[in-house]
Amino acid sequence: MTLAPLEGLLPSLRELYIDLHRNPELSFAEHRTAAELARRLGDAGYEVHTGIGGTGVVGVLRNGTGPVVLLRADIDALPLQEKTGLEYASRARGTDVDGKDVPVMHACGHDMHATWLSGAADLLARARESWQGTLLVVFQPGEERGSGAEAMLRDGLFDIAGTPSVVLGQHIVPGPAGWVLIRPGVIMAATDSLRIVLHGRGGHGSRPETTVDPAVMAASVVMRLQTIVSREISATESAVVTVGQLHVGTASNIIADEAVLEVNVRSFDEQVRAKVLAAIDRIVRGEAAAAGAPKPPEITSIASFPVTTNDDATTETLTALFRKVRGPERVIEAPLVTGSEDFSEFGRAAGVPSVFWLVGGLDQDQVLTAIAGGRFDEDVPSNHSPLFAPVLEPTLGAGVETLVMAALEFLAAP
Ligand SMILES: [Zn+2]
Numbered sequence: 376m377t378l379a380p381l382e383g384l385l386p387s388l389r390e391l392y393i394d395l396h397r398n399p400e401l402s403f404a405e406h407r408t409a410a411e412l413a414r415r416l417g418d419a420g421y422e423v424h425t426g427i428g429g430t431g432v433v434g435v436l437r438n439g440t441g442p443v444v445l446l447r448a449d450i451d452a453l454p455l456q457e458k459t460g461l462e463y464a465s466r467a468r469g470t471d472v473d474g475k476d477v478p479v480m481h482a483c484g485h486d487m488h489a490t491w492l493s494g495a496a497d498l499l500a501r502a503r504e505s506w507q508g509t510l511l512v513v514f515q516p517g518e519e520r521g522s523g524a525e526a527m528l529r530d531g532l533f534d535i536a537g538t539p540s541v542v543l544g545q546h547i548v549p550g551p552a553g554w555v556l557i558r559p560g561v562i563m564a565a566t567d568s569l570r571i572v573l574h575g576r577g578g579h580g581s582r583p584e585t586t587v588d589p590a591v592m593a594a595s596v597v598m599r600l601q602t603i604v605s606r607e608i609s610a611t612e613s614a615v616v617t618v619g620q621l622h623v624g625t626a627s628n629i630i631a632d633e634a635v636l637e638v639n640v641r642s643f644d645e646q647v648r649a650k651v652l653a654a655i656d657r658i659v660r661g662e663a664a665a666a667g668a669p670k671p672p673e674i675t676s677i678a679s680f681p682v683t684t685n686d687d688a689t690t691e692t693l694t695a696l697f698r699k700v701r702g703p704e705r706v707i708e709a710p711l712v713t714g715s716e717d718f719s720e721f722g723r724a725a726g727v728p729s730v731f732w733l734v735g736g737l738d739q740d741q742v743l744t745a746i747a748g749g750r751f752d753e754d755v756p757s758n759h760s761p762l763f764a765p766v767l768e769p770t771l772g773a774g775v776e777t778l779v780m781a782a783l784e785f786l787a788a789p
């Protein structure tokens with residue numbers, strides 16, 4: 376097929392992007408966003424399913440026998456005050472998980488992801504004589520909380536249009552606009568956030584013999600957790616274990632009855648991840664038992680993102696395709712990203728290959744000048760920065776093009 380109709384579609388996509396950017400919505404509150412994306416899918420001739428996994432939207436286009444290709448974009452924004460100074464900057468507010476009124480911004484660029492996928496869905500529908508199979512267009516809510524993909528799967532995503540044969544997705548990054556960054560194997564880290572409650576027995580600060588002091592228990596836990604990476608993980612592997620929160624007690628003369636810790640774990644390998652999580656569980660239970668805790672500790676997962684792993688063969692196919700479509704100088708190997716994504720839940724649940732690539736969205740001169748001067752980290756705002764401000768051209772068209780061409784690569788010829 377030809378991408379000629381893309382040019383005519385761009386004004387409408389620009390309008391959609393600016394509208395979504397001005398009206399960002401927090402995870403699982405993407406009602407307005409979902410309604411607009413669903414309307415556009417309906418107009419393009421898709422069978423539309425809304426409310427999947429809360430606020431998720433799914434479009435299905437059945438076009439004869441052939442592979443089922445799943446294209447995914449996330450649609451949620453972040454609790455952050457935008458400071459880009461853009462004419463279309465967000466002034467929106469929302470209610471966060473704790474019920475607090477907060478500013479909201481599309482600081483991760485999910486507004487661009489939604490716009491790319493909406494454009495790609497439209498173009499592929501217009502060109503349905505040039506492919507065969509089923510397109511499964513997935514607008515996923517709640518990515519920032521790490522639970523949107525899982526919510527959609529639990530809600531029967533694959534019952535709607537069958538199990539996909541391949542799962543594809545892309546993320547905007549602070550690279551030169553329209554460049555593609557891709558790599559086989561692991562591309563993004565796994566994250567696990569845990570909440571740990573250690574139970575002691577409270578009492579008077581002057582009579583420790585009547586208590587089981589959770590402050591001492593927590594201190595032992597924090598120190599012992601440091602030995603996981605240093606003593607249990609091989610020098611050739613890597614992981615991070617950070618105790619980001621530790622709360623015990625209210626006054627110096629009171630021994631508290633519990634301590635609460637929040638721990639963040641990063642890893643790039645499922646086996647390492649499992650080992651670290653098992654070690655945390657063992658150490659926390661062990662320290663509680665050693666202290667004589669009156670009841671066992673509670674360890675709960677607050678958020679969890681799997682490792683994002685790209686299928687080798689599928690990535691090779693796509694890298695060659697993107698070099699052809701975008702030009703070889705604009706397709707480079709992606710670095711290993713310490714951020715996390717729940718994208719790979721879809722491929723894992725279906726048991727099929729998935730590939731996640733990155734598309735640059737910032738002014739090329741700005742990025743290349745910063746890299747040349749060794750000032751990339753200082754001068755170029757990244758995702759989640761209040762200054763993250765993608766340029767619309769050529770970012771918009773480039774991301775639509777990569778999605779359309781990637782989908783066509785795996786759909787059947789008519
Ligand atoms: Zn993000």
Ligand SMILES: [Zn+2]
Pocket residue numbers: 483484485518546
């Ligand atoms: Zn993101």
